[in-house]
Amino acid sequence: MLNQIGNYSLYIALLSSILIIIQSPILLNRNNINVSGRIFSLISIQSLMIIISFIALIIAFIISDFSNETVYTNSHTSKPLFYKISGTWGNHEGSLLLWLLVLSIFLLIFTITSKNLSNKYRILTLFFQEIIIAGFLLFILFTSNPFMSLFPIPNEGTGLNPILQDPALAIHPPILYLGYVGTSIIFSSSLAALISGSVNKTWAKHIKNWVLVSWIFLSIGILLGSIWAYYELGWGGFWFWDPVENVSLMPWFCLTALFHTILILEKREMFHSWAVILSITTFSLSMSGTFLVRSGILNSIHTFANDPSRGVFILCFLFILITLSIFIYFFYQNKIKNNFTKTYVVSKETAVLVNNLFMMFFLSVVLIGTVYPIFLEVVNNDKISVGPPFYHKLIVPFLIPFLIFMAIGPNLNWIKDKINKINLQQLLFFILSIIISFIFLKRVGISYLFSLPLFIASIFLFLITIKDFSVKKTNLSQKISHFGFSLFILSVLVNGVLAKEYSSNMKVGDERKFLNKTIKFESLKVNESKNYQSLEANFKISDKNNSINLKPEVRVYDQPQTITSEADIKSTLYSDNFLVFNILKNDGFYNVRYQMKPFMIWIWISIILISFGGILSIVKKNG
Amino acid sequence: MKIKILVLTIFYLIGSFNLSYAANSEKVDQISKNLRCLICQGQSVYDSQSDFALSMKILIQSKIDEGKNDEQIYDFLKSKYGEWIVYDPEINKNTVLLWVLPLILFVFGSILILRKVSIK
Amino acid sequence: MVKNIKLIAVVFLVIVSFFILLKGLNKTNNYSPNLKSSNIDFNFKAKFLYSNEETTLHELINDKDFSLINIWASWCLPCRDEHPYLLNLNSLGKLNIIGINYKDSEVNAKKFIKELGNPYSKIVVDPSGVNSIELGAYGVPETILINNNSKTILKKYIGPLDDKKLADLKMIIKNEN
Numbered sequence: 001m002l003n004q005i006g007n008y009s010l011y012i013a014l015l016s017s018i019l020i021i022i023q024s025p026i027l028l029n030r031n032n033i034n035v036s037g038r039i040f041s042l043i044s045i046q047s048l049m050i051i052i053s054f055i056a057l058i059i060a061f062i063i064s065d066f067s068n069e070t071v072y073t074n075s076h077t078s079k080p081l082f083y084k085i086s087g088t089w090g091n092h093e094g095s096l097l098l099w100l101l102v103l104s105i106f107l108l109i110f111t112i113t114s115k116n117l118s119n120k121y122r123i124l125t126l127f128f129q130e131i132i133i134a135g136f137l138l139f140i141l142f143t144s145n146p147f148m149s150l151f152p153i154p155n156e157g158t159g160l161n162p163i164l165q166d167p168a169l170a171i172h173p174p175i176l177y178l179g180y181v182g183t184s185i186i187f188s189s190s191l192a193a194l195i196s197g198s199v200n201k202t203w204a205k206h207i208k209n210w211v212l213v214s215w216i217f218l219s220i221g222i223l224l225g226s227i228w229a230y231y232e233l234g235w236g237g238f239w240f241w242d243p244v245e246n247v248s249l250m251p252w253f254c255l256t257a258l259f260h261t262i263l264i265l266e267k268r269e270m271f272h273s274w275a276v277i278l279s280i281t282t283f284s285l286s287m288s289g290t291f292l293v294r295s296g297i298l299n300s301i302h303t304f305a306n307d308p309s310r311g312v313f314i315l316c317f318l319f320i321l322i323t324l325s326i327f328i329y330f331f332y333q334n335k336i337k338n339n340f341t342k343t344y345v346v347s348k349e350t351a352v353l354v355n356n357l358f359m360m361f362f363l364s365v366v367l368i369g370t371v372y373p374i375f376l377e378v379v380n381n382d383k384i385s386v387g388p389p390f391y392h393k394l395i396v397p398f399l400i401p402f403l404i405f406m407a408i409g410p411n412l413n414w415i416k417d418k419i420n421k422i423n424l425q426q427l428l429f430f431i432l433s434i435i436i437s438f439i440f441l442k443r444v445g446i447s448y449l450f451s452l453p454l455f456i457a458s459i460f461l462f463l464i465t466i467k468d469f470s471v472k473k474t475n476l477s478q479k480i481s482h483f484g485f486s487l488f489i490l491s492v493l494v495n496g497v498l499a500k501e502y503s504s505n506m507k508v509g510d511e512r513k514f515l516n517k518t519i520k521f522e523s524l525k526v527n528e529s530k531n532y533q534s535l536e537a538n539f540k541i542s543d544k545n546n547s548i549n550l551k552p553e554v555r556v557y558d559q560p561q562t563i564t565s566e567a568d569i570k571s572t573l574y575s576d577n578f579l580v581f582n583i584l585k586n587d588g589f590y591n592v593r594y595q596m597k598p599f600m601i602w603i604w605i606s607i608i609l610i611s612f613g614g615i616l617s618i619v620k621k622n623g
Numbered sequence: 624m625k626i627k628i629l630v631l632t633i634f635y636l637i638g639s640f641n642l643s644y645a646a647n648s649e650k651v652d653q654i655s656k657n658l659r660c661l662i663c664q665g666q667s668v669y670d671s672q673s674d675f676a677l678s679m680k681i682l683i684q685s686k687i688d689e690g691k692n693d694e695q696i697y698d699f700l701k702s703k704y705g706e707w708i709v710y711d712p713e714i715n716k717n718t719v720l721l722w723v724l725p726l727i728l729f730v731f732g733s734i735l736i737l738r739k740v741s742i743k
Numbered sequence: 744m745v746k747n748i749k750l751i752a753v754v755f756l757v758i759v760s761f762f763i764l765l766k767g768l769n770k771t772n773n774y775s776p777n778l779k780s781s782n783i784d785f786n787f788k789a790k791f792l793y794s795n796e797e798t799t800l801h802e803l804i805n806d807k808d809f810s811l812i813n814i815w816a817s818w819c820l821p822c823r824d825e826h827p828y829l830l831n832l833n834s835l836g837k838l839n840i841i842g843i844n845y846k847d848s849e850v851n852a853k854k855f856i857k858e859l860g861n862p863y864s865k866i867v868v869d870p871s872g873v874n875s876i877e878l879g880a881y882g883v884p885e886t887i888l889i890n891n892n893s894k895t896i897l898k899k900y901i902g903p904l905d906d907k908k909l910a911d912l913k914m915i916i917k918n919e920n
Contacts, residue, residue, distance in 0.1 A: 233666070233670065235669070235670055237670065240666075240667075240670075291764075295768055297764070297767050297768055311768045312765065312768060315761065315764055315765060315768065319757060319761045322757055323754065323757055326750070326753055326754060326757065327750075327754075330746060330749070330750045333746070342739060342740060342741035343739060343740055343741070344740070344741060344742075345740045345741065345742050350736075350740055353736045353739065353740075354736070357729070357732045357733060357736055360728070360732055361725060361728065361729045361732065364724070364725045364728045364729075365725045368721060368724050368725055369721070372718075372720070372721045374763070374764065374767045375763050375767075376717060376718075376721075377767065378763045378766045378767045379763070380717060382706065382717055383705065383706070383707045384706045384707060384712045384717065384718060385659045385706075385707050385708070385709060385710050385712065386710070386712060386721065387657070387659065387667070387710025387711065388656070388657075388710060389657060389710055389711035390710070390711060390712065390721075390722075393711075394722070394725055394726075398729070501652070524626055525626070526625040526626055526629050533629060535626065535629050535630065556629065565672070582672060583630055661881050662881045662882055674845075674846055674872060674882060675872070675881050675882055677872070678846075678871055678872025678873055678875065678876055679876060681871045681872070681873055682871075682873045682876050685873065703876065703877070703878075703879040704879060
């Protein structure tokens with residue numbers, strides 16, 4: 001029953017897509033047609049249908065309707081309700097339906113909020129957006145239908161991968177998708193603006209909100225993913241430079257560059273073409289992300305689905321879109337206003353260009369690092385791995401000048417500023433940062449090649465961004481985001497330098513000394529939960545002043561039978577205490593790993609601050 | 624008793640019997656962070672708890688005890704498993720583009736910007 | 744003119760990437776390294792399962808023309824499926840089949856052999872898994888065919904033996920003779 005509802009609503013949605021795509025060119029040639037008329041009702045119907053199908057799938061998961069193949073392969077009656085619901089998008093089919101849902105809802109919002117803009121621009125945006133929607137509908141219906149029926153109906157499902165049964169991971173995909181899909185609106189609208197010859201201030205002002213929205217969701221989505229990786233995967237790392245993580249970082253770099261460019265376009269009517277190129281690139285990167293993750297072409301911890309025919313479909317679709325946009329760009333390029341004036345070397349415009357240069361560089365490092373192994377294997381049959389050392393080696397040296405630019409740039413004036421503006425105050429801060437870095441590194445006893453300049457640059461940025469709060473000139477949202485970023489870099493650095501870890505084999509009752517702390521293995525017990533059993537250990541970590549208890553677990557899930565190791569983490573403002581244990585063969589012995597990760601919580605807080613700056617910017621403008 | 628049963632269940636499920644892998648030295652951690660766990664596809668040997676990764680850590684420790692340096696250990700593993708096992712690809716004719724292409728793009732971008740900027 | 748060149752260049756790049764990615768899709772993600780025999784230390788030491796003596800790989804592969812090294816464990820389910828194939832190969836009499844018992848308990852390993860039969864001429868144990876790494880293995884089961892005279896690796900099979908692999912194996916031996 002639910003399967004039929006889901007299926008039919010998707011077909012109706014596809015039909016509306018086709019109708020809109022056919023009608024838009026006709027409507028374009030007529031003047032004074034009100035878009036909110038027929039097309040608007042078609043879009044509403046489409047959204048409604050997609051919402052219905054999504055709800056149908058959620059219900060199928062909640063009531064464990066095993067006549068649905070997706071539910072059967074990804075759910076189980078014993079799962080808690082929360083994970084039944086999140087299981088809806090925890091699999092390939094459901095996650096694509098979620099993509100589609102967000103696509104259509106965003107389009108609806110776009111249609112409603114763009115009423116005061118030109119008809120031509122709106123219809124064209126709808127047209128491109130509907131092509132994307134139709135593509136996804138076809139993809140879902142013919143290669144990854146979440147509403148496949150099973151007969152005879154099984155009594156029980158096969159369960160959800162326990163590693164996915166986690167609150168952060170349950171909301172991570174929807175948030176990330178909001179970011180990805182937001183870029184589709186930017187893509188469609190930039191093409192529309194290009195064709196209708198309205199790449200200008202008004203467009204910049206309108207699209208800026210969408211850029212911000214996508215950027216905020218993408219930032220928070222990446223944050224949630226990192227938090228999940230921190231306590232679920234590995235030993236206290238939060239970023240592995242894994243291809244799937246990289247794929248979410250690439251559109252983020254692009255969006256950050258785009259946002260700064262859009263600001264210039266809005267204020268100064270410059271960099272029109274560049275803004276359009278960035279808009280197209282951002283969405284292409286989001287789509288490539290979906291392709292790389294969903295096709296199983298990558299070797300990754302996160303690849304769960306593996307089906308080449310799906311990969312071929314997304315690949316073709318992706319390249320049709322990219323080729324289409326390239327031709328449109330070159331064909332309509334001369335419609336872009338070309339009041340090309342050189343910018344003065346010391347000005348805010350140049351600062352934004354430099355920002356863009358660095359963003360594009362970081363993007364290219366991540367992009368090349370991610371796809372190079374695939375290309376090499378095809379061309380040469382050689383297989384290589386590109387991992388953290390590669391990214392660190394290429395990014396870190398460039399981070400140093402970038403941070404210094406970031407400290408100076410935002411304080412420059414538009415059009416033309418004086419060179420001697422690099423004033424005494426900044427120089428003072430710079431000297432101060434050198435002294436602080438030097439003393440800090442000396443005390444810690446670390447002298448890596450890049451540590452000193454890197455610390456100087458990040459402390460300099462940190463001090464300047466704090467100082468900027470006292471200056472009235474720039475806006476608050478920018479200050480918060482930039483301060484958040486400097487805090488982020490600094491926390492990551494300090495965390496990397498000061499993290500300490502200890503591992504040992506211990507029995508219940510054992511005690512170990514580590515630095516100035518004592519680690520005591522106090523007890524071990526068995527817990528029974530709804531869908532798993534767990535072995536819970538109790539460790540006491542104490543130093544002179546205080547003590548904490550950490551209770552890591554080893555869980556045995558029933559459906560499917562899987563073992564996971566759950567770390568216990570206690571966070572304070574200064575440091576995280578991270579402990580995991582594993583079972584050994586030797587009777588009664590357990591392998592224990594303990595880590596102290598200073599300023600861990602500030603990494604999360606700083607990313608929230610960065611995003612908060614964006615939120616403030618939207619609220620302020622509309623409020 | 625309950626604990627014993629659960630521990631046995633876990634053994635049964637993991638399937639293998641891991642010998643005590645003692646506290647690893649910092650050196651082992653440092654090297655294993657740079658090695659790909661080939662059967663986990665995407666995790667480093669350091670992060671993984673698979674049989675493969677555990678044996679690998681024991682092996683690295685024994686090589687260190689033999690007095691081998693980092694370079695020799697990497698080379699030993701590369702001879703067994705190919706370039707794929709290290710996360711830090713060395714520069715050779717296969718990887719020269721990987722390392723140089725981003726830098727070329729940076730220079731190219733800088734030139735573009737310089738053309739847009741005037742000093743007057 | 745410049746514009747057209749740019750367009751052509753960009754489109755060309757896109758098309759090339761398309762075909763490379765398309766080809767990449769059809770590649771398997773399972774990777775087996777090309778192990779050269781020169782990289783194997785034939786002197787690595789291992790203990791026998793049924794005695795406490797130590798031996799080297801060199802001594803193990805002294806019998807007959809070909810050796811088949813099979814890495815197995817009692818806890819490994821695919822090894823059970825594979826076992827009849829090994830018994831079958833043993834009955835040919837041409838191969839010197841050597842078992843490497845991977846990360847196993849002695850009791851379980853002996854029980855496994857008692858239950859399913861012994862195709863191996865010799866069995867050595869690898870309690871830490873280090874010997875298997877020496878052979879470039881990832882896990883169990885894995886099977887390596889060696890030409891004893893030239894000390895070269897002829898073929899490596901990752902995962903359990905099946906009809907196809909068995910036929911392939913027999914073919915290689917036939918051609919080598």
